[in-house]
Amino acid sequence: MDFEALKKYSALHPKPAGLTLQYGTAGFRTKAEQLDHVMFRMGLLAVLRSKAVVSTIGVMVTASHNPEEDNGVKLVDPLGEMLHPSWEEYATQLANAEEQELQKIITEICQKAAVNQHKDALVFIGRDTRPSSEKLSQSVIDGISVLGGQYHDYGLVTTPQLHYMVCCQNTQGQYGKATLEGYYEKLSKAFTELINQSPGSGESQRHLKIDCANGIGALKLSEMEPYFPKEMLIHLYNDGTKEKLNHLCGADFVKVHQKPPRGLDMEPNERCCSFDGDADRIVYYYKDTAGHFHLIDGDKIATLISIFLKELLAKVGQTLKMAVVQTAYANGSSTRYLEETLKVPVHCVKTGVKHLHHKAQEFDVGVYFEANGHGTVLFSKAAETQIRQLAKEEKGDEKREAAKVLENMIDLINQTVGDAISDMLVIEAILALKGLTVQQWDALYTDLPNRLLKVQVADRRVIDTTDAERRAVTPPGLQEKIDALVKKYTLSRAFVRPSGTEDVVRIYAEADTQENADALAHEVSLAVYHLAGGRGAPPQP
Numbered sequence: 001m002d003f004e005a006l007k008k009y010s011a012l013h014p015k016p017a018g019l020t021l022q023y024g025t026a027g028f029r030t031k032a033e034q035l036d037h038v039m040f041r042m043g044l045l046a047v048l049r050s051k052a053v054v055s056t057i058g059v060m061v062t063a064s065h066n067p068e069e070d071n072g073v074k075l076v077d078p079l080g081e082m083l084h085p086s087w088e089e090y091a092t093q094l095a096n097a098e099e100q101e102l103q104k105i106i107t108e109i110c111q112k113a114a115v116n117q118h119k120d121a122l123v124f125i126g127r128d129t130r131p132s133s134e135k136l137s138q139s140v141i142d143g144i145s146v147l148g149g150q151y152h153d154y155g156l157v158t159t160p161q162l163h164y165m166v167c168c169q170n171t172q173g174q175y176g177k178a179t180l181e182g183y184y185e186k187l188s189k190a191f192t193e194l195i196n197q198s199p200g201s202g203e204s205q206r207h208l209k210i211d212c213a214n215g216i217g218a219l220k221l222s223e224m225e226p227y228f229p230k231e232m233l234i235h236l237y238n239d240g241t242k243e244k245l246n247h248l249c250g251a252d253f254v255k256v257h258q259k260p261p262r263g264l265d266m267e268p269n270e271r272c273c274s275f276d277g278d279a280d281r282i283v284y285y286y287k288d289t290a291g292h293f294h295l296i297d298g299d300k301i302a303t304l305i306s307i308f309l310k311e312l313l314a315k316v317g318q319t320l321k322m323a324v325v326q327t328a329y330a331n332g333s334s335t336r337y338l339e340e341t342l343k344v345p346v347h348c349v350k351t352g353v354k355h356l357h358h359k360a361q362e363f364d365v366g367v368y369f370e371a372n373g374h375g376t377v378l379f380s381k382a383a384e385t386q387i388r389q390l391a392k393e394e395k396g397d398e399k400r401e402a403a404k405v406l407e408n409m410i411d412l413i414n415q416t417v418g419d420a421i422s423d424m425l426v427i428e429a430i431l432a433l434k435g436l437t438v439q440q441w442d443a444l445y446t447d448l449p450n451r452l453l454k455v456q457v458a459d460r461r462v463i464d465t466t467d468a469e470r471r472a473v474t475p476p477g478l479q480e481k482i483d484a485l486v487k488k489y490t491l492s493r494a495f496v497r498p499s500g501t502e503d504v505v506r507i508y509a510e511a512d513t514q515e516n517a518d519a520l521a522h523e524v525s526l527a528v529y530h531l532a533g534g535r536g537a538p539p540q541p
Contacts, residue, residue, distance in 0.1 A: 001117060003103050009146045010102055013139055020476045023091040024500050025076025025082075025352040029063045032132035033491065035071050039136045041094045042073050043123070043143020044106065049087060050121035051147065052479035053078055053115045055111035055210045058166040058390070060159050063251035064215070065276040068245040073157075077292040080167030080175075080353045080416025087113070121149035124161035124169065128216045128278050129240055144428075154180070157214050158279035160419030169414045178351060180223070187422060188227035190411035194429040195229050197405060206428060207233050211261040213250030214240040217279035217420060223420065232428065237264040251276040251283045251373050251420075259293055260285065271431075271438045281373040282420040282426065286438045293502040294442050298328070299334035299367035301427060304375060304441055306344050306367050308430045308495040309409070313365065315402035316390055316475055320364035320383050327351045328470045328495050337445040340451075346470040351497065354419065354454045374418035377426075379410055404431070425460050448491060450510035451521035455528045456535040457505050463532055479526045482498075489516045494524045 013299075015037040019378065042059055050057045058076030066072070075083040075091070083091065090109045097105045109115065113226035123144050127133040128289065144151045154165060154328050161183055176186045188265035192316060212218035218239035224235060238249045238261060246253065248260035251274040260266055261274055266287045273284045284296035306324055313320055323345045324338050330348075338344045349355040350462035360366025369375025379387070383458050387410065389402035414422040431441065464474045472479045478496070486492050492511040499506055505528050518541075525539040 001106070003099075004058040005146050006103065006106075007144055009207065010037075012514075013037045013142065015097075015099065020096045021092070023083075023088045025354060026064060027060075027072055027083075028091075028095060029066055029070060031069060032063075032130065032136065035073070035136055036139050038053075038095045039073055039139035040143040042075065043140040043145075044147055045087070045091055045109075045150075046075055046096055046123045046140075047142075047144055047147040047149035047333075048106070048109055048113070049075065049077075049083075049119040049121060051117065051119045051443050052115045054116075054119050054167045056122045056124055057141050058124045058126070058162050058168055059127070060162045060278075061133045061140065062159055062278040063130070064159070064278045064280065065246055065250055068130055068247070071130055071136055071427065072440050073136070074171050076163050076166045078166065078170040080163035081357065082417075085354075089472065101334040101509070103107035113341075113465075121147070122169075123151045124150055124151055124154060124162060124165050126154045126157040126159070128159075128245075128541060129156060129219065130245060156219060158220050158419070158421065159427065160414050160422065161220065163416040164414055164419075170517070171210045174241075180220075184224045185190075185410055186225045187414075187425060188224065189406040191232075191425045191429055192229045193309040193431055194405065194408045194412065195231060197401075198429075199434040201436055205231050205233050206432060207235065207262060207270070208424075208428065209235045209237060209266070209270060210424070211238050211249050211254070211264050212236055212240065212275040212279075213253075213261075213275055213277050214243050214247065214273065215240045215277040215279065216274035220421065220503045227506075233386060237261070242527060246277045246361055248468060250274055251281040254285060255297060255372055256293065258295055260287070269437070273424060276373075278419040280418045282423050282427075283373040284438065286442070288439070294439075296438070296442055297331075297376055298373045298455075299330050299447075300444065301404055301443070302326070302367050302369035303337060303342075303425065303444055304374060304430055305426065306338060306342060308434065309365060309367070309377070309406075310342060310344060312402045312406050316342075316387070316389070316399055316406065318383075318386055320366040321385070322367070323347055323360075323363045325349060325356045325359045325366060325368040327356065327370060328468055328497075329508055330372065331443045331447045331450065331509075332491065332493060333448050345406055346472065350469050352500070356373075357417075373423075376418050377409075377413050378415050378424070379413075386412055395511065438492050446513070448510040450508065450516040451514075451515035451517045453507040453509075453521050453525045453539070454499070455507065455525050455532075455539060457503055457528070458507060458535055460503045463496060463498045463505055463528075465495075465497050470495045472496055475531050478527060478531045481531065485520060485523045485527065492516065492520055494520055496524060496528055503535075
């Protein structure tokens with residue numbers, strides 16, 4: 001390793017004094033001007049990781065749904081999954097190291113992680129449309145080059161597209177071709193075959209309005225549009241030509257504010273959806289004839305997909321185990337509907353995509369979505385082999401048809417990570433095949449009214465949770481207080497959890513009416529304020 005070159009290049013990407021950052025679920029995220037040294041060092045880390053696992057690693061420059069001034073970076077592991085937790089620790093150490101410690105820390109990582117210096121390294125790089133992204137991805141390239149790594153720069157791509165490319169590359173093309181054309185072709189072929197199997201295909205046009213959050217989604221959807229079947233007509237809004245990224249638009253804005261994005265006019269009962277800034281989340285919505293706004297979030301997306309897959313699995317008659325994975329934020333009505341009406345097992349895990357993904361891998365078919373619209377479906381190797389076999393060989397027509405639909409679903413779903421483009425096509429295909437309107441989909445169940453609050457505390461670590469964050473272990477007395485408050489209301493539940501990024505405690509409450517959900521959330525926030533060291537004035541109702 002050429003430590004002289006490292007020293008020389010590292011000096012060109014100096015670390016601002018006193019800045020410490022933590023590699024979390026979303027990688028590193030902060031103001032763009034503070035990230036140059038982090039990008040350079042993540043280039044270094046990607047090379048080490050690539051050598052350690054003898055595979056291609058991805059580096060994505062994005063801050064997803066954050067404001068345009070921010071940026072961030074996350075590493076992608078060989079099968080398109082998120083970086084291994086032990087390496088998140090190395091990422092944090094490397095990002096926070098002082099200039100003179102860099103060499104020592106790199107040497108330590110190489111020892112701890114058994115990095116073979118003599119192996120080749122290959123890194124795939126992608127970036128979103130933020131003004132700062134191009135320069136920051138150049139800093140990543142500097143880091144890769146200093147340690148003698150090779151790289152392929154895909155330029156502007158959605159986050160899920162980069163995950164997809166990395167997976168294709170490391171499966172020697174089994175998952176697909178590691179090019180944008182390969183991605184567009186694989187998804188559009190599966191989608192077209194599904195649409196052609198739907199009743200009334202050919203004559204009716206499917207209109208969909210898409211809010212692209214003024215981000216990368218708009219660019220990639222316009223590139224993909226020529227690949228779509230002629231029935232599918234997409235109308236892009238907030239395409240980034242006029243307004244700022246994520247400003248008053250995008251999936252996060254729509255979900256949090258429960259209202260349509262700026263710049264998209266909705267006619268009654270029109271299907272609309274919003275992507276987030278890097279196109280790995282999606283939510284649907286519509287306005288009814290009375291002008292009321294209806295949000296269809298990740299829970300309802302998971303439910304639609306589960307209904308569809310369950311019917312198909314029953315038709316192919318295989319004993320494949322299917323389950324849905326949620327977090328504590330999933331609406332109680334969705335959990336009840338899945339368990340009681342659909343009779344599908346539901347598992348609750350800690351907040352964070354990696355926990356959902358990990359749990360979903362335990363089943364033949366694992367559906368996971370966060371309420372915010374990030375999610376996908378995982379098929380086990382065995383399930384996939386079985387389904388493809390049946391689609392090829394099955395004698396009975398109905399069985400083979402169902403297996404073929406499942407096979408196209410497997411190809412249409414991006415199994416590496418939540419993908420707004422892929423999820424959108426999955427939803428559109430299911431609605432077409434089942435002949436459902438957006439209102440009928442929405443009417444599957446009614447969400448329980450809920451409220452999210454946060455309370456500023458001196459130190460978020462005073463709160464420790466268990467049971468997938470649904471119960472507080474510390475501080476003493478808090479959980480008992482919450483239990484007593486929940487008992488006062490009907491169909492109610494509430495939980496508190498420390499934020500992963502700032503000294504606040506997040507509170508979630510739901511109940512039979514909005515009034516009761518609000519009251520419960522407020523009472524729980526007061527309990528947190530008094531028992532967990534609240535800062536500033538007590539929460540007001």
